[in-house]
Amino acid sequence: MKEFELIKRFFTEQVIKRKDVVLGIGDDCAIVSPSERQNIAITTDTLVAGVHFPHETSAQAIGHKAIAVNLSDLAAMGAEPAWISLAITMPEVDLKWVEGFCHGAFELCEYYNVQLIGGDTTQGPLAITVTAQGLIPMNKHLTRSGAKAGDWVYVTGEIGDAALALKDVFNEINLATEYRESVRRRLDYPTPRVLAGQALREYASAAIDLSDGIISDLGHICRASQVGANIVLDDLPISNALRDTVSLEEAFEMALVGGDDYELLFTVSEDNKVGMETALANSGNTITCIGQLNRSEKITTTLNSKAIAINAKSFEHFASSKK
C-alpha cells in the first residue's frame, strides 16, 4: 500500500548517523561494520496494545517505551546501545500517530546515539517489535549467572511507581494530583539505566533489568546462579507517592511484584562494593542495597528483622495481567 511508503519518510528523518553504519534504511538489509575487539549484544521485545501498554497511551509514550525497554535489556548486559530495527504493525495508516511515535522513539535514540537501521510497517492490530543491538568489549558482558552466595543485592532508582501508575490509569487508587504527572511518567517514559549498566561491567557479579518485578527478576538471577536471596523490605527504595497513596504492605507488594520499573537489579561481592559505589556515583543513578544472596534455593523477605511471607498469589495475578 502506497501509504506505508509514506511512513518510511519518518524513519529516514532521524538525526543520528553513526560511522559504523555502512548502509542504513532503504535496501533489503542494513549493513553495519562493528569495530574489532567488540562483541555485540542483541535483544528483541514486543509491546502489544492493551497488554504491555493501555490502549489510551499516547503515540509518543509508546515510541519512547518501545525503545526504552530494549535499551534497558542492553543496559542489563553492560552494553553501549548502537542500532535499532523497528517493526510496527498498525490497524491503519495514521501519519499523525507515526509522527508522534517517531518523536518519542527518536528522542531516546538521539540521547544515546542509537541509529534506526531498519523499519517494517505492516497492517494489523497495534504492536511494536524492536530489536536493539549494542557494543561491548570482549568478555566484559554482565549475565544473570555470575552471582554468588554472600553477594549484596542492589537496585537503581525507586521501585513500584510504574505499578502505581497502572492502578491510577484503571482508577483503582486515589493518587494525589501533585504526584500524578511524575508517577505516570514512570509508566509511560521509563528511563533505561544505560550508563549505570556500563559502569557495572567491572564490578557486578550479575545483573538484570526490572521488567516483571523484583521477585520474578531476582528469581531469574537466583536460578541462573544457583543461589537464594533475602530481601530486607525496610530498605526497599519506594517513593513518597507510593508511601502516601497505599498501605505499606501494598507498597512492598507493588515494589516486589509490580514490574515495569526498568531499573537495574544487580549483585556485587563484598570486595567490589566500594569500587562499584564510586563508579556508580558518576553515572547519575541512585542505588540502594536491598538484601543479600545466600545458599538457600528460595527468595525470602524480612521486615524489622523478622521473616514475612511474600504474597505469591498477587504476583501471579500481576504477571498474568501483563503477558
Place this chain on the structure above:
Amino acid sequence: MKEFELIKRFFTEQVIKRKDVVLGIGDDCAIVSPSERQNIAITTDTLVAGVHFPHETSAQAIGHKAIAVNLSDLAAMGAEPAWISLAITMPEVDLKWVEGFCHGAFELCEYYNVQLIGGDTTQGPLAITVTAQGLIPMNKHLTRSGAKAGDWVYVTGEIGDAALALKDVFNEINLATEYRESVRRRLDYPTPRVLAGQALREYASAAIDLSDGIISDLGHICRASQVGANIVLDDLPISNALRDTVSLEEAFEMALVGGDDYELLFTVSEDNKVGMETALANSGNTITCIGQLNRSEKITTTLNSKAIAINAKSFEHFASSKK
C-alpha cells in the same frame, strides 16, 4: 504468564550452536562475536495473520515462511545467514502450534547453519517478527543502487506460482490436482536463494528479492540506480502450472505483480555475464535473462518485440491486498 515460559523450552531445543555465539537464549541479551573483517547485514520482517498468510496456513508453514522471507533479504545482499531473533505474538498459548512453528522454522535454520539467539513471546493477535543477521566480507554487499543502463536483468527460478497458489486458496481458479501440491509449496514454503546471493557478490551490479512482484521490486532498483528497464514478456520464466491454469495475459500479470515468489532479481553488466553464469551454475539455481536496463525513467514491457502496456491497476490491487 507461566505458559509463556514453557514456550522458551522449544526455543532452546534447536540443534545449531554456532562458535560465534558467546551467549544464546536465556539472558537479557544474546552476545555474538563476529570475526574481524566481516560486516553484518541486518533485516526485520513482520508476518501478520490474514495479511501476509491466509489464516488457515499451517504452523509449520508459518514458521518456515517467517524465517525464509528474512533469509531472502539477506540473500539479496549476498550475506551468509548467521543469527535469528524471533518475536511471536499469539492469541493464546498453544504448545502444539508452537511445536509446529518451531519445526518449520528450525528446519530452515539448520539447513543454513543459523542460530536462534533470542525469542520473545507475547499475547495478542497472531503476528511474527523476525530479525535476521548475516555476515559478509567488507565492501562486498550487493545493493539496489549499483545498476547501470545497459545491464541485463535476471531472475532466479520461476515467477508467479505464489500468486497462483493464493488464487487457489481463495478458490478463484481451477488448478489441476497434479499441480496443487507443488504450487501451494511455492506460497507456503518459499526457498530463500541464499547460495545464489553469495555467488552474485562478485558479479551483480544490483540485487533485490522478489517479495512484491517484478514491477514493484525492479522499480526499487530503477529508482535507487536512476535507470529504466524493459522486460521481455516472452522470456519470463513461468511454470507449466501457471501456463496451463490461466490465460497467457493473466500469467504475465501474476509474474509481474503477484509477489511472494522470494526469487532474486539482479542486474549484470555485459562484461560480467559469462562469469556470473558460471558462478551461478554451481549454486543449483536456474536463472533467466528477462530484460535490460536503459536510460529511460520507466519500466516498459514488450511481447513479440512489440510494446505492450502493463496493467498498473491490477498491480495496485495486488499490492493493497498484501500490505
